[in-house]
Amino acid sequence: xxxxxxxxxxxxxxxxxxxxxxxxxxxxxxxxxxxxxxxxxxxxxxxxxxxxxxxxxxxxxxxxxxxxxxxxxxxxxxxxxxxxxxxxxxxxxxxxxxxxxxxxxxxxxxxxxxxxxxxxxxxxxxxxxxxxxxxxxxxxxxxxxxxxxxxxxxxxxxxxxxxxxxxxxxxxxxxxxxxxxxxxxxxxxxxxxxxxxxxxxxxxxxxxxxxxxxxxxxxxxxxxxx
Amino acid sequence: xxxxxxxxxxxxxxxxxxxxxxxxxxxxxxxxxxxxxxxxxxxxxxxxxxxxxxxxxxxxxxxxxxxxxxxxxxxxxxxxxxxxxxxxxxxxxxxxxxxxxxxxxxxxxxxxxxxxxxxxxxxxxxxxxxxxxxxxxxxxxxxxxxxxxxxxxxxxxxxxxxxxxxxxxxxxxxxxxxxxxxxxxxxxxxxxxxxxxxxxxxxxxxxxxxxxxxxxxxxxxxxxxx
Numbered sequence: 166x167x168x169x170x171x172x173x174x175x176x177x178x179x180x181x182x183x184x185x186x187x188x189x190x191x192x193x194x195x196x197x198x199x200x201x202x203x204x205x206x207x208x209x210x211x212x213x214x215x216x217x218x219x220x221x222x223x224x225x226x227x228x229x230x231x232x233x234x235x236x237x238x239x240x241x242x243x244x245x246x247x248x249x250x251x252x253x254x255x256x257x258x259x260x261x262x263x264x265x266x267x268x269x270x271x272x273x274x275x276x277x278x279x280x281x282x283x284x285x286x287x288x289x290x291x292x293x294x295x296x297x298x299x300x301x302x303x304x305x306x307x308x309x310x311x312x313x314x315x316x317x318x319x320x321x322x323x324x325x326x327x328x329x330x331x332x333x334x335x336x337x338x339x340x341x342x343x344x345x346x347x348x349x350x351x352x353x354x355x356x357x358x359x360x361x362x363x364x365x366x367x368x369x370x371x372x373x374x375x376x377x378x379x380x381x382x383x384x385x386x387x388x389x390x391x
Numbered sequence: 392x393x394x395x396x397x398x399x400x401x402x403x404x405x406x407x408x409x410x411x412x413x414x415x416x417x418x419x420x421x422x423x424x425x426x427x428x429x430x431x432x433x434x435x436x437x438x439x440x441x442x443x444x445x446x447x448x449x450x451x452x453x454x455x456x457x458x459x460x461x462x463x464x465x466x467x468x469x470x471x472x473x474x475x476x477x478x479x480x481x482x483x484x485x486x487x488x489x490x491x492x493x494x495x496x497x498x499x500x501x502x503x504x505x506x507x508x509x510x511x512x513x514x515x516x517x518x519x520x521x522x523x524x525x526x527x528x529x530x531x532x533x534x535x536x537x538x539x540x541x542x543x544x545x546x547x548x549x550x551x552x553x554x555x556x557x558x559x560x561x562x563x564x565x566x567x568x569x570x571x572x573x574x575x576x577x578x579x580x581x582x583x584x585x586x587x588x589x590x591x592x593x594x595x596x597x598x599x600x601x602x603x604x605x606x607x608x609x610x611x612x613x614x615x616x617x
């Protein structure tokens with residue numbers, strides 16, 4: 166028997182484009198590295214508020230840079246990410262509360278569907294510029310991910326229960342306790358220590374901490390599958 | 392004859408720890424990739440002012456993260472970087488104006504010394520917690536880098552000339568025109584296009600843009616030399 170897999174927690178929000186990049190990289194490596202990946206749906210608005218941080222896109226020069234950065238990373242990471250037309254309204258006005266509550270309910274009831282539904286929500290908001298706030302938008306993503314209409318409606322009915330609301334609040338607070346001031350964060354549990362890494366650009370450092378091999382954002386096993 | 396080397400401009404300030412990491416990575420790869428590296432000493436205070444950005448360390452939770460991040464990157468990048476004791480005073484009060492003027496004068500008169508003197512200034516402020524604002528501090532770094540005392544004093548005498556002051560202002564403005572809101576930035580000139588990459592964590596993306604191979608922050612040729 167080999168060594169036990171190390172646990173990685175990925176705290177993310179589907180409103181965050183860099184969360185998507187981090188998510189895809191870790192989903193690719195979960196079958197390559199000796200890790201156990203825990204997906205932790207969180208609310209980025211709560212983390213910004215608690216830390217006092219501001220979305221980078223509020224500074225015009227950062228907003229301009231983000232557009233170019235995302236365009237280049239789309240190619241390098243092979244993730245079909247694309248800026249929504251009215252980016253500030255998506256981020257600041259529409260938000261992701263219902264979507265993240267849906268993913269939270271899913272993590273409690275059908276954790277095996279969490280990866281696929283998260284990806285379909287990102288595909289809506291961060292690839293096809295589609296809504297993720299209306300119930301029918303969330304149901305469409307869930308069905309596209311392979312849930313039955315009945316299953317999806319069952320989960321949707323639970324998103325306003327205290328259990329789900331509390332769970333999302335607790336997960337968001339856990340991210341803050343690890344020191345988050347934005348998302349994604351990856352918490353790597355290695356030799357009894359928890360290392361918090363911010364962003365999608367610390368994955369090579371993560372490999373270094375784990376003693377695993379970094380093969381870029383699109384590892385060869387993944388290339389073979391494309 | 393192979394293809395012409397692509398020009399990379401690295402805009403940096405020795406007050407910026409991530410500039411040091413980016414600098415060392417590019418200095419290592421300049422003999423591996425088909426590139427021509429141009430070191431462009433700039434003033435980070437001017438870039439923050441012009442862009443309206445604030446140093447990340449002003450947000451307590453970011454400051455806390457930076458300390459841990461730098462500690463891990465020190466190992467991964469094999470750069471002896473270490474936080475100064477009174478970090479905020481170093482960054483906000485002492486600054487780097489004389490040091491960056493010295494490097495600017497050097498770029499005009501002895502460009503072949505720019506790499507080594509820059510490194511020695513970082514070794515002072517970002518490794519050994521030593522001053523870089525006093526004339527004797529700058530002279531000590533220059534001499535440690537291999538300049539004679541006479542040469543170093545000759546350069547120091549020129550740091551308040553209009554030529555040097557204007558050159559530093561122009562370089563800083565050039566960084567702003569490329570969209571900088573902090574340092575380092577790397578501007579890669581590829582196929583008639585200028586790509587601006589912010590930070591020390593876009594080096595793998597840089598390799599992708601150049602069509603060169605990324606071998607981590609410590610490429611094997613470098614390992615062999617250690």
